[in-house]
Amino acid sequence: MNNRIRELRLGQGWSQADLADRLKVSRQTVNALERGRYDPSLPLAFAVARLFGLTVEAVFDPNLD
């Protein structure tokens, strides 16, 4: 599943470690999500969307996987 995490993170001027801290996950998890190695759990997807003030649909796109 495609996502805009990297783009949104860079828009805030954050490192992967910064974002990981805010999401309370490991830096490796952020890296894996940005690189599309796997999809986040639903709670984590909500946490990401909320952090950037967006809907789940605005961050994740199941069509362009």
Place this chain on the structure above:
Amino acid sequence: MNNRIRELRLGQGWSQADLADRLKVSRQTVNALERGRYDPSLPLAFAVARLFGLTVEAVFDPNLD
């Protein structure tokens, strides 16, 4: 995480097995989701929302868990 799956399913007059078929998951998975035993994966959450013509946030609510 709270969800409106049962309500939406009954609104269509579907059994858990009917919904499971449409989502291409097992009936036990639908039962578990409705009963809040666990959260769906993100792709499955999208599939549920799409099936009912709703957004992910209209079906799943991470606040009222």
Place this chain on the structure above:
DNA sequence: TGTTTTTGTAAAGTATGCTTTACATCTTGC
């Protein structure tokens, strides 16, 4: 150049999502 920060990746382990098989209970309708 050399030092620090950031990113990528790997391996091993734990937790969660989902499957199949199976059976019990509840509901509906004849």
Place this chain on the structure above:
DNA sequence: GCAAGATGTAAAGCATACTTTACAAAAACA
């Protein structure tokens, strides 16, 4: 009352999400 459909639940197994530790390489920068 009986049969059939619907729901709840359990156990065992496989797949995916996430962790920690560790190291290599790229990027930023004095």
